[in-house]
Amino acid sequence: MISDATKPEAVHHVLEAASAFQAALVTWFRQVGRTYPWRETQDPYAILVSEMMLQQTQIATVLDRGYYERWLEAFPTVEALAKAPEDAVLKAWEGLGYYRRARSLHQLAIVVCAEHDGRLPETLEGMLALPGVGRYTAGAVLSFAHDLSVPLVDGNVHRVFARLFDFRQEVDRPAGQKQLWAWAEALVPKDGARAYNSGLMELGQTICAQKQPDCPACPVRDFCQTRDPVALPVKTKRKATEFVEEHVWWCLREGKLRLVQETGKRRKGLWKLPECGEADSRGSLLYKAKYSITHYRVTLHVHACEETLTEGQWHPLASIPALAMPAPYRKAVQQLLAESKEFKLTHT
DNA sequence: GAACCGTGGGC
DNA sequence: TGCCCAAGGTT
Secondary structure (H helix, E strand, O other): OOOOOOOOOOOHHHHHHHHHHHHEEEEEEEHHOOOOOHHHHHHHHHHHHHHHOOOOHHHHHHHHOOHHHHHHHHHHOOOHHHHHHHHHHHHHHOOOOOHHHHHHHHHHHHHHHHHHOOOOOOOHHHHHHHOOHHHHHHHHHHHHHHHOOOOOOOOHHHHHHHHHOOEEEEEEEEEEEEHHHHHHHOOOOOOOOHHHHHHHHHHHOOOOOOOOOOOOOOOOOOOOOOOOOHOOEEEOOOOOOOEEEEEEEEEOOOOEEEEEEEEOHHHHHHHHEEEEHHHHHHHEEEEEEEEEOOOEEEEEEEEEOOOOOOOOEEHHHHHHHOOOOHHHHHHHHHHHHOOHHHHHHHOO
């Protein structure tokens, strides 16, 4: 941490020296900016896919676990995605979470094929009209793919701007957002927005990191107004954890497993084990695990089912790997199948 | 404008 | 362990 004694005052104000700020940032980015697959292309669709996947999701998850590469192989163009069945789209997203993103991207492809001849819009209004595309994603696609002068604000920019401007309001409230977007608009250059926006995010990701920011190495330290970077940005408190018990059936008969498809807002379209009814009718406990979803801490219990269920459908064991399932159920099903005699008989 | 939506990783 | 975080968007 930088002490107050050694941290100098900003020698320039960002807004009064925008060109110098932009130049310092872009020069630094061109020297040390990392290469990602989505920085190697100017295909707006490929860039959009990366931006959708990266919403609230770490780069390592998207990259190291192969989601981005597999997606573009399965759905290489807007047309290919538009023609794909939703089951296949959700399967490709399995394990990434926030499944609305996958359904939005699929719907987006269908709309773009129907109304824009398969080409993504090149205007802010056009992009914002698409499902799952907000101001950040629109700005990212337009600046990264087309080098258009459009601002963007994401979690990295929250951090960089909060520190740069010594901004002590909560960044995740509407008032804070309004201020951050105003600064982003004021600072985005007319030319070279691709490198500038990339550099802004890269800075927030590396030197201007959440913990242990490396201020001495910062290319724009002369513009920075805060003396206490670690305290910024300020965020609202998150909701307290609630503990929930979840009981589901393991109903396996003649090589088929009973599953239900989610229809509500949560995990819509994905398959899960049927929920148990009355506590006193539950069979023996086969599996128990804990997982988190949003602010809930869930204990999942899987019980042996002896009766006949009316809800859900039978799925042959061979078809189960192709179904999209939420991660906690996928893990439970995999473990229980591995233990199951029926499975061993058909797979050995 | 607050609440909601998944998951895996870091400490 | 429990809590925070991560290239946000929708309701």
